[in-house]
Structures are given as structure tokens and as C-alpha cells.
Amino acid sequence: MAPAFAPGAEFAAKLDAADELASFRRAFELPRERRRPLVYLCGHSLGLMPRRAPSAVAAELERWAAHGAEAHFHGKNPWLDYHERFAAPLAALVGARRDEVVAMNSLTVNLHLMLVSFFRPAGKRTKILIERGAFPSDRYAVQSQLAHHGLDPATHLLEIGARRPASLLDLDEYEALLAARGEEIALVLLPGVQFLTGQALPIAELAAAARRYGCRAGFDLAHAIGNVPLALHAAGADFAVWCSYKYLNAGPGAVGGCFVHRKWLDRADVQRFAGWWGHDKATRFAARAAHVPLAGADAWQLSNPPILAMAPLAASLDIFRRAPLRALRRKSVRLTGYLEALLEHELADRVDLVTPRDPDARGCQLSLRVAVEPARLGEVRRRLRAAGVVADWRGTDILRMAPAPLYNRYRDVFAAVHALRGALAR
16 A cells, blocks of 8 residues: 655655665666766656666677577577577566567567468458557558558558547447447557557457457557556457567667467468578478478567577566566556656646556556647757656657656656656746
């Protein structure tokens, strides 16, 4: 039970003193500017660097120098099996079986590979349903897949959600749209956590509704993995994709991942693109003409895993192995609750919370619609950054702040709110 809210800095310090996860902050490099520590609330965009990341990369460079190509087969983590070390920790984070997940490629590449397998337009089922405010890369991927099948995105891409930016997705509207047009929809593609609003969506409910109307359901977990509890296998999601550079802290452009539900694994009728790293490991280097796919989600691999780019992910996932997921979620709820309470106390007349107030319907990101004259917006942004706060703005008036439980403190939240109050003051 979190203590009752109090507005002063002493209360933030008291919360930090009782934080059971405080020691994990020391596992990350904390940004500084001219020796001044910054208040970093931008993990929804790029997570901080684990301190072990440079040594993890250096170890692979040393193995390359020492062994050359033979490093594929020798040493503690031979490159031939390197990607396999990520299966167990990723499966734990997304609530899946080990054979249902694979670390590979980047998010949009993985989304295209999943669309090859799971968007199979036939008969009346030729449409894809996404949210109106989908992240642009998802929209571009879906539009191009439709065009690839000779389908016009203008008529075959369905959208759910209000036209007003930063509107929440309504589950009743989703059910109603499926009831009206479910027989036309081949695939539903929705986020686990919506990137702009921070709304966490009930994946199990969304997937179950899609199944009732004969639609397949996929999810973009870019803002969900490492942020909110996930149970993809039990939820019955057909597939999911994610990146690893936000809450997984694996570095800019880090290797992403995929989930493919067990019911689809090893089925001969599932279409997919093929490459040699998805081929049977025992005969991969024999250069045989016939492709023999690996078992499980590993079969969706195409090329060699980029070892140097994957090493930081190993460093980050080691932190997640040691940080209890329940404790992370508990702190996340308290951090965002504290941020919400401070905003109401200090800036109730200047900001509106876009993110749901229900802790179960959000992760660690709060999106705020800031009441500021358009002519002053640039000034407010500059003043907030000059005060040492790293957050980000989307559109004209939406400010996203994400206190990540692995490395953010309650004092960071306190400092950020008071800096925002100062930036808005004339």
C-alpha cells in the first residue's frame, strides 16, 4: 500500500528511501550535461544504457579478434546459438513459451514478416483493422502489404478510434465494428500500449473478440514489453512484434523480436519468407538446396543475427532476470500515481491527462495535453529542457513523460513537475 500523497520534496525522498528497486538505478549510465545530472523521463523513446553494455560488446569483439569465423562454434556463447540465449528471458517478459519467441531484425521488418504469414486475404476477408492513431511505421507497413496484394488501402484499411488526436480506444466501438464488418476483416493489428496516449489495451479481450469473428489478431508491443505485464500465449494472440530500444534498454536501433503462438508453429500451411538462419541448424552450413525449417518461432529467421548489436540486449535482459516483475510493476504504478497526483496538485489548471487514470489501463507513460498558447510552445519546450528535464512532445501540445521503474526515482518525478511548472510560468 503506497503512503498517502504529500506535495513536498521530503515526501519524494521518503518514497525513494523505501524503494526496494533503488539499487537497479546503479546498473545504468545516467545522462549528464556539463556535469549536471539530467531528469530522464524518455524511456518510452530510448531506454538508458546498461553499464555492462560496453563490456558485453567488447567481449564479442575480443572473440572475433581471437577466433575469427570459429567463434561461431567455440566459447561460452557460440554465435551459432547466440540468439537462443534470449528466448527464455523474452518469453518471461511477454508471457509465452520459449519456442514461441525469437530475437531478430527490427520491429517493422518483423511486422512485414508476420504479415506475410498472417495476412492472407481470401474471399470477402481482405481488410486489415488498425487504430486511427497507429504509429506511422505500422501504418506504412500495412498499407504496403495491402498494395502488395493488389488491394487499395483507401478501401481495405479499416480504422478504429476518434479523429481527434490522442483519443483513447473504445472497446465497445471495437466490438461494434467487428459485429458490423468482421466477415470482411482478415487481420486486426493493434498496440499493446498506444504510443501517443500511453493507453494499455486488454490483449486477451481484443484477441478473443477477433477470434469470435474469424479474424486473426496481431499486436505491436513496442511500448508494452518491459513496461506492462503480458500473457500472449494465454491471451491467444496470433503474433506480436516489438523493438528492444525503449523499455528493454538495448540501444538505438536494437534487435527486435517476434512472438508466434504455438498453434501456428510447425504448420506446413503457414506461408513465410525463408532464409538460411531459419534452416535446420545441423545442416545449415552444408549449403543444401532444400530448405528445412527450424522448429518454433526460430523458423522465421532470415539472416545471421547481428552479434555486436545483440550483446547490449543480453546486458539489459540480465537486469530483468534480477529485477522481480511484480516489484517492477508495483513501483511503476506508484511512480505514475505520484506523477499524476503532483500534476493535479501543481498544474491542474494547465495540463489535462490524456492517459487513462486507471493504473490497469496504462503503463509507466503519462501523456499530458498542455494548455499553452501556440506562440509560447517553443519557449516552454526550451525552458523545460534548460531545466534539465528530458521528455518529449508529440504534435503541438502533447507532452509524454515516462518514469521507468528500473532507473527513475520519485525525486525525478518531483523535479520534472516543478520544472514544468516553471516552464509554463510567465
